[in-house]
Amino acid sequence: MPWGYTVPAVAAVLAVVAAELLVLRTGLFRRAAYWVTMVIVVAFQVPVDGWLTKLSAPVVRYAPGGITGWRFPWDIPVEDFLFGYALVTAVLLLWERGKSREDGA
Template sequence: MMPWGYTVPAVAAVLVVVAAELLVLRTGLFRQSAYWITMAITVAFQVPVDGWLTKLSAPIVQYAPEAITGWRFPWDIPVEDFLFGYALVTAVLLLWKRDESGKDSA
């Protein structure tokens, strides 16, 4: 059974952001190496911070078990956190890129 509380919104957020780029905004962000480097840097910082916040031995942030898949990687990070992080950072960059391209044509 797929958890609705956190997993479905996390997957939906990724799908909406990717669809927005591919079907509406068309900024070309996904073709830029700077974007993928940015995502790698984001994950590099997310792993130690999120790992510390969600470690099962002494969690600062707790999730209702029925709200997540229970898949945790690396350490004790729920995979849903990576989905939301990806969607959030990508959405911000897409909007920034859209605004940047709008200024060039004005």
């Protein structure tokens, strides 16, 4: 299936952002700590993901028709960053939501 990894990656980002803006409303995106957290995540993701996906000796391979083919830096498919963002953000949003429920209970 063309774009078999790209479409779900973009959909995951859109779903998480929509969940925050329309349903959860935790205010997470307005916090500097969130953005610092994302920088830290990317700082670790780049060397690890770069090693796993390097084209010279990949540990993880993607079907060529399943991704855009855009890789940055060090051969990392851009879709990996989208999924990473969505997953980390979803966890933080659910954490914040759970925390506010505990405080209100």
